[in-house]
Each structure stands twice: as C-alpha cells, then as structure tokens.
Amino acid sequence: MADGPTGRSWWGWGNESEQLGDEECAALGALLPGLREHPVPVPDIRRLDLPTPRLAPPGALAELVSADPALRAAHTYGKAFRDVVRVLAGEMAAAPDLVALPRREADVVDLLDWASRENVAVVPFGGGSSVVGGVEYREGDHAGVLSLDLTRLDRVLEVDRESRAARIQAGAFGPALEAQLRPHGYTLRHFPQSFEFSTLGGWLATRAGGHYATGHTHIDDFVESMRVVAPSGVHESWRLPGSGAGPSPDRLFLGSEGALGVITEAWLRVQERPAHKASASVLFDDFPAALRAVRTLAQSGLNPANCRLLDPGEAMLGGAGDGSSSVLVLGFESAGQPVDALLEQALDLVRGHGGRVRTGGGAGGRPAADRGDGSAARPAADPAGAWRSAFLRMPYLRDAMTRMGAVVETFETALTWDRAPELIEAVRTGLGRAVEEITGRPGILNCRLTHVYPDGCAPYFTVIAAGRVGAQRAMWDEIKAAAGEILVRHRATITHHHAVGRDHRTWYDRQRPELFADVLRSAKSSLDPAGILNPGVLVD
C-alpha cells in the first residue's frame, strides 16, 4: 500500500474521494424506512486502539516490515459489509502485528522462512478487497500475525509478442497492469468489479471472475504458468498453451486463497484490444421468460461479451430500469471482426422470448471515471458501458448505507439451468422471509445473472434491509447463514467468484467432496508444514 495507489479508503471500499459525504449518506438512507437520520462517523485513523505488536523480525527482514498503525489498520480486514461495520465500531483487535512489503520474490522466501520458524501467521494481501474474510486472521494460536502485502511486486516483466503472453508480478493492480500492457497493444481483458482495487495475485488466488459474461471468464483460463512461494519451496510450472501431463499443477494453486502458497508472478495470455463493439438493452415483462431467453442465447454459440440479466428491482437500483421490467444488458466485442451482425442475431433470438429492444439511449447511470478498463471511453448511449458505471458505484452506496444502519449483503452462486429458476425463487421467498424475521422489516432483495454458460448461470443477489447500529453484524451473520443454507440445499456453489475466505467456510466444507478435503489437508501439510499460511482458510 505504501508504494501503491494513494487515496484509498482505509475503512471502506475503493477511493476515499468517491465515498459519499455525510449529507449524501443521509439522503440515501432516507429512501429506506427504518434507518438513522445521520450516518455514524468514520473513526479517526490516528486515534484507533490497536494492540501492541508482538513481533520483531531480525536483521534485513526488519527493513521489509512496518508497524505503522495506519498501515496495520488498513490491513486488518477486507471490504465485506461485516468488515466495514467492525471498523466503524472501532473494533481493531484483529489488526496484524506487522505489515511486510517485500520488494522481490526472495524477500517473500525469507519472510516465510522466518515466519515458519517463529510460528507467525502470514496473511497474503493484494488489494485487500476480499468480501469473504479472506485477509483477516481469526485464529489464536500463533505467535503473531504478519500481513504480507505484495503490491510492491507490480511490474509487467516481459511480453512475448509471438505468443501473445505476458509475465506479470502478482502485486500489480488492474489499472497498472493494463497501463503496462497498453503500449504493446494488448489487454488482459479481465475486469472484475474490484478491478481498480485488486491485484493479479488476488485474482489468481481466488479464481476471480471477470466482467465478461461468456467464454473465458475466470482468470484460471488465462494462466500459462505460475510461480508460487510456499514455506516448503518455490513452485514454478512450465509455460504451456495446453498439456496432458498429469493433473494440472497450477490448478491446485488457483483458488488456494493464500493457504498453500504465495503467488509471486504468472505468465498470462493477453489479447489484442477490442476494436469493434456493439451493445443494446432489452426489456422483459416476465423474469422467467427472460431467463429462458438468456439460456437460449448462452447455448446459441454467439458468445456475447456482456450478457447481464437484471430483475426489475436490480435494474432500478442500477439506474437501468424503472422497476417494471427485467433488463438484459447485451454487448459484443471483437478485436478482429465487426460485431453488429452478431448483436442483431442475438436480438432476434431474445425477441422470440418476448424481449423488447430498448431504443434511443443507455442503461442509465453516471459516466465512469477512467478506470483503465476502457469503460470511460464509451459513449453515454452504450448500454453496457453505462450499466457498468452504475455497477462500479454500488460498493460506495453500500458503505453509505452501512453508515446509516442498514444491513447490506451481496452473495453469488452458480448452478445448472435446470435448477436455476427454483433456486432463484427459493432465495426470493426463503431469504426474503428470513430477512424480515431477522431485521423486523421486509428488505429489498434483487437478483441479476452476472455470468452465463451453455450449461448454467451465475445468479447474484443483493439484500438491503433496515438494521440497527450495534446489531448490524449479528443480523448480517444470520442473513448470511440463511443464504448459505439455501445455496447448499440446492447444491449451488457457495461462491462463483467471491471466493470462500472465512465467511463461507461452513458451507464450503459441505460443498467440497470429503476426499478432496483430505487431499487439501495433505497438500497443506506438505507445502506449509508449520501451518502459518492464511490459517483458517480452506482447511484447518
């Protein structure tokens, strides 16, 4: 963070300058009955009550670490609702003893060696944008906690123009990585919602899902090879476009969430920048019909780059609709070929399911700042770009609502088409009832599809309810538990792209095949014999 992008919010999402002011918070809060009149104040970072650091690494390592209270505070939690609530309440007892800022991979090796010897828990930290408790130490049996911030490893080290691939350090944030690829005419084209505030290493460790709806979505598919530092040694796989030599070594570390090793760099497939774009939005009166239209589209082979279905409430929340219709935001992109004909084919197809193509103008929302993902260059009439601007604004609104006493939860999943309508309905009714029981009032519950596959989709749910300062965390925990139970009951994954972290462990343990849990435990013992890496994550 010290050398990383400045102006970040230490307590909430993103950039401090984009957080809502007190009056904006109050105005927003007035839209939901039952909230406070004024937002709770954000604590003064200079007056936090942090525990005294228990660690002092020897010799050269001392230069890599910092006990600066502001830095420790900013490395205490991720950015889940639960995290923001605790920061606002001044609960900082979980702060790491030290934050390490390695300058090179060898520093990571040395830090892990020391930590293994001294029983120091190491929590790998990229952008710190985890919304699942991925970067927060919760155990109690280590001599101390070191937050291992990788953001000084932020370079594109090599570009192979023949193979269209780049070797990139794990600590590079999205915009910095794209800025270094741009002079070569390339893009990684991986744009998760957290793009500005998360790093390549974080994406790899959590199997991040990009912005694109079809085709290669998860970062997994872009990986040629990886370097990973584990306490037991350094892993490096060969750069290969494809291989059939045994189980994929990299697939073990993709999704390992810092519990099996620290990813330091990777060779990734990059792409030429798209030169052709076309998008449209389509209205549906009937959500089940919209679901069928999207399924048909996902199975058509047309492969839209963007294919987000918003239910009426979600469309209204994102400024893409008036609450009466479901909205499908559809976009095509290509570096090589015009895509207008593809968009027309797609529109013909969804019209057959009752879709009405919206004419004249965008999906609403304010224009995006230049985030390095090309979104700002889009004309206002581009529905996909406009919706994306609103989408990127969402987490700031969440933080404002949190300060007003609301309970806000977003959770996501994926499952096959045959079970999707039933699951969505079960969440609407079952979780809707639970929210009312837990908070004493009905809440807002919206759904969108973030990604579609030929065989299924990834539904994403937003819950907003009036809570009570002091009870927000407990209410959120109960809502989270109710949501997790519904997902597990339908055998829908506990996460499509938010990762497991600590907040999803209970349900992950039920989803994960028991034999694979045994394998993960064995792998953990082999790679991290002292059990120092991100304790509590994936396995015990």
Add this chain to the structure above:
Amino acid sequence: MADGPTGRSWWGWGNESEQLGDEECAALGALLPGLREHPVPVPDIRRLDLPTPRLAPPGALAELVSADPALRAAHTYGKAFRDVVRVLAGEMAAAPDLVALPRREADVVDLLDWASRENVAVVPFGGGSSVVGGVEYREGDHAGVLSLDLTRLDRVLEVDRESRAARIQAGAFGPALEAQLRPHGYTLRHFPQSFEFSTLGGWLATRAGGHYATGHTHIDDFVESMRVVAPSGVHESWRLPGSGAGPSPDRLFLGSEGALGVITEAWLRVQERPAHKASASVLFDDFPAALRAVRTLAQSGLNPANCRLLDPGEAMLGGAGDGSSSVLVLGFESAGQPVDALLEQALDLVRGHGGRVRTGGGAGGRPAADRGDGSAARPAADPAGAWRSAFLRMPYLRDAMTRMGAVVETFETALTWDRAPELIEAVRTGLGRAVEEITGRPGILNCRLTHVYPDGCAPYFTVIAAGRVGAQRAMWDEIKAAAGEILVRHRATITHHHAVGRDHRTWYDRQRPELFADVLRSAKSSLDPAGILNPGVLVD
C-alpha cells in the same frame, strides 16, 4: 471387453478386420529400404505362455473376475509400438492375474477394498488404447495384479435438456456414447484419434485431446462433475457450470491416470450436432511461412474447428499431398450459423502468408467406415473429412510396419509459439541424427500440428525407421529417450494428449514442479494408502 464391442484386435490397434494381411504388410514394407521380406507372424492367442494366476477373490467378487487366458492377454499391454513388439515376440509375463468386469460402481468399491486388504495391484482399464504404458503393471512388490475393466459401465444414465448436459458412465466407448446421445440431438463432440477404441473414463483420466483444433479441446473443459472411487472412499463433486470455491476438486482427478482413483461416471456438457460445415486445404511452399499463417489464424478469433498443419512428408504419408508442399487442412463447423464466411475470412488470412488454396477435391485418403463420429457422412470432396479418414488408418499401418521390422514412434508435445519453430527444427535435426545412429539408417521424420492455441501449438512427430526384429524394442526405447531429452530441453510438455503412463515418467518427473510432486505423493497416500492403484504411474 467380454460384453464390449467385438472383433477387436487383441495384439494390435483397433479392429482385427482392419489390420493388414500378410501380403499387404509385405507390400507396405517394401516402401522402406532395410526391412524384412515377410511380416513376423502374430502369435496364436490360444498358445500363449501366460503365468499362472496368483489370485482368487472371495465370495461374490469371484463372479466379477475372469482368469480366461485370452482376456488376460488382451489386458496385458496398451497399444504402443513397444507393446505390439512384445506381443509379437510372445512376451506375456506381465499379464494380469485376473481381469475384473464390474457391473456397477459398488462392485468397484468392493474390488478396491479387497485389493487394498490383499496388496493386489489394480490397473484401471477402459479401451486399453494407451500408447504410453498406462495399463501395464511393471512393479514387482504386489501379491498379484488385477486389470479393472470398466467397459460394462457403458450407459448414458441421464440427459438434462435444459442444461445440455449428460451423465455418462466411464466405461462407455466413443461410438456407444454418441449413439446414446444422438436420439436427443446431442453430441459430446470429443473425437480423439482413438475415439472408437477408448472410453470416457480413459479420456478423463488422461486429459484426452479431441479432434478439434481450437476452443474446447481437452476433455477437461467438458466436465461438470465426476464420481471417482478411491480406496479411501467415493468422491462426488457438485454439478456446476463454473465455481470459485477453492481449487477445483475435479482437476485433481483429471489426468490422474488411474493412480488416485477409478472414475466411474461424470456429468458432461454436450452440444447440438453441427449443421453447418465448410472446409478447405491450403498449400504452402515454406513450412516456416505456414507456421506463421497458422499462428495468425489461431490468434484471429475465428476459431476453426479443424486447423491441422502437415509438413510435406506428413502430408504425403496421409495422402494429402505429393511431398512438395506443406498442407493446412482447415474446417469450420457450427450448430447455429453458416460458416462459409468464416472459412473465406480464414482463407484470406492464410493467403497473406503465401498459402495457395487447393481447388477441386479432397485431401486424399480412403473414405472412413462409419465410426459414429459423423466422419463417414462427409462427401469425398471434404478435405477435413478425407484427411481424417487417412488419419484414422495410420495406427493399422504402424502395426503392419512393426511386423515388417520397422521402428515406428509417434510423440507429441505443446509449447508457446515463440519456441515452436526452434523445437521443431531441433527435433528434425537432433532426432534425425539419433535415429540414424540408433538404427544405422536415416529414417522418416514428419511433423504436423494437431492443435493450435492463441499462445502456442501442439506439434506431433512421426518417426519411421528400418529396425531389426529382436532389436526393435531397444531401438524404440533409445529413440524415445532422445525425443524426451529434446522436449525437456525446450521446456515443451512431454505430452499434450497421449498422457504420461510409464513410458514418459522419466521426463514427466523433470517437467513436474517438485512441490507439486510432493502434493501428488501426499494425495496418493491419502486416497490410496495401500498403494494399489496403477503402481508406478505419476508418483512412486
């Protein structure tokens, strides 16, 4: 095998009826100087010298196993050149003691329980088409060897039309599986060269590569979920179109080659049958220019279904050329949209690299029998279809040449584009020299690209040299070693789709990251504590 397709060759590739007769063998052998005048005879399966079985499973298990000598003989080896040579020499000491033919998954559980108790090695067996020693026991410290033939588990159990997915038992051969999907209008569309003679379980266990050049090629990408029986229990993953919940459980078993568990069934993504097809062949005077053309095509986003580049010798061998030019066989397919315009775009692109589109007629080769993959339905003027027919005939020619005393080796790899020209040249010169040293004469050494990716390609090499009956196996081992060394030196994978088995272990051990080897050993201990599953494969 007992209940499986009949008419199979027990000693060589494929169907007995398609093996060349003695006179055809002699005519073929006359094309290569230095071979015998007449083929060595195929041993009489009724007169083989098999060791006495050492095993007798108790009770109900006895009904699942057979000690029939013909069955044991057919389960002794795979179908590598090395295997055929040994069968022709009557070397059958490695025959399994028993062959088990389970009728249901519970039988597999019972057999593994018994084998774990009694220290019986279990070699999972699908079609037995391994060309890497994948189904042959070579260790010595077990009480006996059981070949576990899965081919009675051969049903498509369920089709989910909404999600376009099917639950299929692991022992289904390619044609049987396609025949069961056809009434639903679906195809798995996974056509490895061994399609007729290999099973779904074999494909999954070896990360098989399909016939298609781009897009989803490896079977890995079609898997929604799997069931795997390990000695320590039964693994079942959830059916998910995508997930970010920890490292992928299934990716551990994909490529595990029977060493970590026995795959019994899987849910797979299926597709609608292609309705639109177009193909062409393109000639190049210059192989490096052809490589550049194919690279440009692979990075164009056009995604041809077929994109095989044959060097002049390989084109001649397959009947697709006269030996003066390299030939690119190009094909497009789609279930939904016409593909002629795509083919035209692709042809424009390769013309820019000196490609000359061949007019009027096919790539040569005789028409294919109906193999269940749609190849027979193609008109003779279809270059992709015609080349495929010749391609499917190759292994029979190999067996004929083997009987004539030749040494025949095919090996394949994959690497990024930046290193591909150098590797191909290194194989041509380095291995060419080695072949001459080993056999005393120059051999034939051809190259084709079987698969292309935006970031690299999969070169496939064919070596044919005059050997000497009695020395063929030793010569082949030396050629294999020379090839493996060249691949490892260039950090090209030891296999793109043939798997590791026992024949590639030496080089796999050098390719596989050491930390991942530790993880595999841990996983093996956890899943197969008695060490009975396919001993010698992947780890010791």
